[in-house]
Amino acid sequence: MRYLPHTEDDINSMLDAVGAEHMDDLFSMIPAGCKMEGSLDLPEAMTEWELNTFMDGLSVKMATSPSYKIFVGAGSYNHYIPESISYLLGRSEFSTAYTPYQPEISQGTLQAIYEYQTLVTRLLGMEVANASMYDGASALAEALLMAIRITKRRRVAISRLIHPYFRDAIRTYLTPGNYEIVELPYLENGRTDITGVADMENLAAVAIQSPNFLGCMEDLSSVEKPVHETGALFVLSFTEPLAYGLFKNPGCQGADIACGEAQSFGIPQSFGGPCLGMFSCRMKHVRNMPGRLVGKTTDVDGRPGFVLTLATREQHIRREKATSNICTNNSLCALASAMYMASVGGTGIRELASLNRDKAEYLKRGLRDAGLKIPFASPTFNEFVVEFGKGFKDTYAALFKKRIVAGIPLAGWYPELSGHYLLCVTETTGREDMDALIEEVQS
Amino acid sequence: MKESQGASGLILNEPLLLERGKKGRCGFSMPRRDVVPSPLDEELAGDGPDFPDLSEVDVVRHYTRLSQWNFGVDTGMYPLGSCTMKYNPKINEREASVPGFSGAHPLLPMELSQGVLELMYRLELYLAEITGMDAVTLQPAAGAQGELTGMLLMDAYHKSRGQQRSKIIVPDTAHGTNPASAALCGFRPIAVPSDKNGIIAVETIAAVMDEDTAGIMITNPNTLGLFEENITEIAEIVHAKGGLVYGDGANMNALMGIVQMGKIGFDVIHLNLHKTFSAPHGGGGPGSGPVCVKNILEPFLPVPRIIQTGDEYRLSGDFPKSIGKVQAFYGNIGVMIKACSYILSMGGKGLKKASQLAVLNANYIKEHLKGSLHLAYERPCMHECVFSDKLQETEKITTLDMAKRLMDYGFHPPTIYFPLVVHGAMMIEPTETESKEDIDRFIDALKTIVDEARKTPDLLRRAPTRPKLRRLDETAAARNPRLTG
Numbered sequence: 001m002r003y004l005p006h007t008e009d010d011i012n013s014m015l016d017a018v019g020a021e022h023m024d025d026l027f028s029m030i031p032a033g034c035k036m037e038g039s040l041d042l043p044e045a046m047t048e049w050e051l052n053t054f055m056d057g058l059s060v061k062m063a064t065s066p067s068y069k070i071f072v073g074a075g076s077y078n079h080y081i082p083e084s085i086s087y088l089l090g091r092s093e094f095s096t097a098y099t100p101y102q103p104e105i106s107q108g109t110l111q112a113i114y115e116y117q118t119l120v121t122r123l124l125g126m127e128v129a130n131a132s133m134y135d136g137a138s139a140l141a142e143a144l145l146m147a148i149r150i151t152k153r154r155r156v157a158i159s160r161l162i163h164p165y166f167r168d169a170i171r172t173y174l175t176p177g178n179y180e181i182v183e184l185p186y187l188e189n190g191r192t193d194i195t196g197v198a199d200m201e202n203l204a205a206v207a208i209q210s211p212n213f214l215g216c217m218e219d220l221s222s223v224e225k226p227v228h229e230t231g232a233l234f235v236l237s238f239t240e241p242l243a244y245g246l247f248k249n250p251g252c253q254g255a256d257i258a259c260g261e262a263q264s265f266g267i268p269q270s271f272g273g274p275c276l277g278m279f280s281c282r283m284k285h286v287r288n289m290p291g292r293l294v295g296k297t298t299d300v301d302g303r304p305g306f307v308l309t310l311a312t313r314e315q316h317i318r319r320e321k322a323t324s325n326i327c328t329n330n331s332l333c334a335l336a337s338a339m340y341m342a343s344v345g346g347t348g349i350r351e352l353a354s355l356n357r358d359k360a361e362y363l364k365r366g367l368r369d370a371g372l373k374i375p376f377a378s379p380t381f382n383e384f385v386v387e388f389g390k391g392f393k394d395t396y397a398a399l400f401k402k403r404i405v406a407g408i409p410l411a412g413w414y415p416e417l418s419g420h421y422l423l424c425v426t427e428t429t430g431r432e433d434m435d436a437l438i439e440e441v442q443s
Numbered sequence: 444m445k446e447s448q449g450a451s452g453l454i455l456n457e458p459l460l461l462e463r464g465k466k467g468r469c470g471f472s473m474p475r476r477d478v479v480p481s482p483l484d485e486e487l488a489g490d491g492p493d494f495p496d497l498s499e500v501d502v503v504r505h506y507t508r509l510s511q512w513n514f515g516v517d518t519g520m521y522p523l524g525s526c527t528m529k530y531n532p533k534i535n536e537r538e539a540s541v542p543g544f545s546g547a548h549p550l551l552p553m554e555l556s557q558g559v560l561e562l563m564y565r566l567e568l569y570l571a572e573i574t575g576m577d578a579v580t581l582q583p584a585a586g587a588q589g590e591l592t593g594m595l596l597m598d599a600y601h602k603s604r605g606q607q608r609s610k611i612i613v614p615d616t617a618h619g620t621n622p623a624s625a626a627l628c629g630f631r632p633i634a635v636p637s638d639k640n641g642i643i644a645v646e647t648i649a650a651v652m653d654e655d656t657a658g659i660m661i662t663n664p665n666t667l668g669l670f671e672e673n674i675t676e677i678a679e680i681v682h683a684k685g686g687l688v689y690g691d692g693a694n695m696n697a698l699m700g701i702v703q704m705g706k707i708g709f710d711v712i713h714l715n716l717h718k719t720f721s722a723p724h725g726g727g728g729p730g731s732g733p734v735c736v737k738n739i740l741e742p743f744l745p746v747p748r749i750i751q752t753g754d755e756y757r758l759s760g761d762f763p764k765s766i767g768k769v770q771a772f773y774g775n776i777g778v779m780i781k782a783c784s785y786i787l788s789m790g791g792k793g794l795k796k797a798s799q800l801a802v803l804n805a806n807y808i809k810e811h812l813k814g815s816l817h818l819a820y821e822r823p824c825m826h827e828c829v830f831s832d833k834l835q836e837t838e839k840i841t842t843l844d845m846a847k848r849l850m851d852y853g854f855h856p857p858t859i860y861f862p863l864v865v866h867g868a869m870m871i872e873p874t875e876t877e878s879k880e881d882i883d884r885f886i887d888a889l890k891t892i893v894d895e896a897r898k899t900p901d902l903l904r905r906a907p908t909r910p911k912l913r914r915l916d917e918t919a920a921a922r923n924p925r926l927t928g
Contacts, residue, residue, distance in 0.1 A: 005878035045790030059543025061558035096515035108513035272549030272772025274729030315623035332725030
């Protein structure tokens with residue numbers, strides 16, 4: 001086996017050195033009843049060539065862009081990833097390193113994560129960002145637990161327009177502590193109705209997603225006041241951070257914690273993972289924050305460098321009193337997203353975000369002109385809802401044969417929205433593909 | 444010793460990304476604009492983030508220079524205890540980036556996603572076989588989320604029987620995340636000591652196990668690298684009081700094809716695909732922490748589950764007793780593909796051989812270093828061995844000094860000051876992918892360092908001197924946090 005360097009000769013001399021005759025002698029401390037009888041029932045070892053054939057055989061059973069025209073976002077977005085990023089991520093000094101516990105020989109990872117933290121705070125208009133969480137859902141769940149710790153209150157209000165799977169994860173994380181979750185309804189314009197929070201007592205946090213699951217930009221400027229009047233923290237979630245290349249960021253609109261999914265920034269969709277939980281907050285809350293943090297310091301010769309810091313919040317020091325149990329996070333994905341933000345740049349991200357929105361507006365107009373209803377009037381970014389009608393199901397399935405996936409049906413998550421579909425367009429969607437879709441759905 | 448592996452070469456200084464660039468540059472191939480701009484309400488428009496503008500060359504040079512300040516498994520031996528820093532096969536990277544997988548949207552109709560569902564289904568079967576368990580969830584994103592999932596399963600199990608149990612037993616030789624994971628799930632961790640042999644005694648558990656205790660979290664082999672020899676008796680005691688046995692499988696690399704955890708009393712165990720199953724650690728993730736369970740816990744596994752009917756695979760959320768979701772989607776697929784590739788490349792025999800060689804390498808190191816360094820427990824170890832700085836106390840040389848000096852010799856230091864039960868611990872896990880020559884060089888380097896501790900201790904106190912930076916001031920970093928540039 002090519003990964004195992006030991007020759008027979010090596011094995012014999014090493015066994016000799018440890019005073020064993022056979023390999024089995026090394027396991028003599030394991031009680032006889034605990035040892036496995038027989039051998040593992042697994043497929044015969046494959047060569048590299050056979051493995052490629054096997055994996056290629058599975059992968060051709062998948063429908064992917066560009067051969068399929070997939071108008072689906074809903075938490076996972078098809079954005080173009082520059083080749084330079086895939087190439088740089090393959091630098092094994094980054095990918096084959098552990099968490100940077102030994103800073104002297106981990107400065108590459110540490111500086112890169114420090115830069116990532118900085119870029120995230122600038123993107124979201126927040127004061128401090130951590131080194132990453134697993135994904136947007138677990139990040140939001142941990143944000144709510146953080147708000148519960150800070151306010152010492154036991155109830156959270158979450159918008160019904162937060163990604164349904166994020167809400168599922170929140171329930172999982174908050175169940176053992178018996179915390180109460182209240183869902184906020186939505187208005188006819190596709191935005192969250194937050195009027196109810198004024199009457200809610202003991203509220204630790206109000207969580208809103210923008211752009212929300214229906215693609216609408218929430219009116220965040222009018223959320224802050226009513227939320228803060230209850231004494232709760234304003235938690236902002238997102239699944240499409242590219243929107244903040246164009247729209248006002250959460251920080252300037254009063255968010256206390258802004259966190260979400262950032263797969264959009266240079267990370268392959270990969271059937272939903274690995275992705276990237278971005279997490280940021282106000283500096284006054286940093287000691288209650290979950291996750292790793294990189295800070296700037298100096299070495300004994302006074303040269304600037306970076307280390308993991310504020311570790312007294314973390315599991316390996318505080319054990320059961322830690323702010324979270326997270327240790328391994330999604331560091332390489334954070335690195336990818338920093339490379340992406342750097343490659344696109346400040347000027348570029350505005351143009352790229354505009355292009356996403358303009359293309360989505362083009363499709364929206366085209367569908368509306370074709371006689372379809374766009375039910376929610378609020379401004380959108382690169383996703384929006386169309387009412388195709390209840391009979392569309394068959395057309396939807398028939399379009400697979402033409403390699404078109406015309407959005408995603410919403411009725412499974414929102415029974416009142418039967419016949420409604422969520423459509424997504426990014427910079428990778430060509431005008432001709434949108435024209436083709438319009439043609440298909442009106443016929 | 445022979446010539447040191449550690450050398451100094453030319454690396455380049457590199458400013459922060461934010462100090463580079465010039466307005467107007469772009470490192471991204473901007474798509475052609477084929478639609479007209481749509482005006483945006485000024486109320487909603489922001490200023491856009493203050494990112495630097497860089498060319499592609501700027502970005503490539505920046506990150507290439509940064510990468511050269513790092514040490515990875517591909518650079519050299521990385522014997523971090525309990526982290527299993529084995530070689531990360533390159534073919535696995537290829538498989539994970541096959542466009543059909545890497546470009547797959549997670550919410551497409553299932554008939555358009557059969558390939559990845561089949562891969563996940565197969566991986567579940569392989570992991571069930573390796574652990575001797577009945578069912579598997581691949582959803583947890585890392586070991587710690589696997590632990591949390593395991594705790595949630597235990598909690599759900601007890602609640603389904605009308606019980607709310609408040610405590611959980613966590614031995615002092617368990618991983619540091621264990622108590623934090625248990626606490627996140629509302630359990631109060633009850634710490635119990637290991638015995639003079641470094642393992643858990645049956646009586647210790649018998650004395651604390653009661654009907655308000657949900658179960659026990661055991662790392663096996665434990666963080667001293669020792670097999671918990673009393674495991675079946677301990678499991679019987681826990682089970683007799685209605686409790687469950689949780690296994691932290693971070694150290695599974697010692698046991699593949701040798702012990703099936705499901706057959707020796709464990710009810711639930713998490714694995715770390717980024718440790719045992721060769722996926723790279725990525726400088727701190729992404730990992731993957733599947734959880735394998737016995738039948739009694741299967742109804743509570745996270746949703747969706749993968750169901751096979753004939754040649755078809757589908758995701759089903761129809762499990763009313765499920766704990767729900769811990770991730771938005773189905774876990775870290777990219778990492779699963781790498782692990783699956785590894786299992787298929789190794790086969791059952793290859794995996795067993797990997798575990799045997801991992802244990803051989805660790806025992807070989809233990810035998811050769813035990814005179815030079817104090818061996819915490821004089822017993823046969825499994826895939827890792829734990830020393831301390833006890834013999835160096837007279838020179839006032841610490842584990843930290845020796846660890847830092849190892850860098851000068853071209854090695855990544857072992858895990859230090861863990862496990863907590865050994866004062867000044869140095870926990871060495873070579874893994875099976877280190878050759879005898881490399882291990883001999885490592886032993887040689889540590890013996891030289893022990894010698895230096897006696898003769899020229901200042902060399903150690905000043906170490907490291909060869910890396911880009913010398914020791915960093917962590918106290919100042921924490922006292923006055925500077926977290927953004």
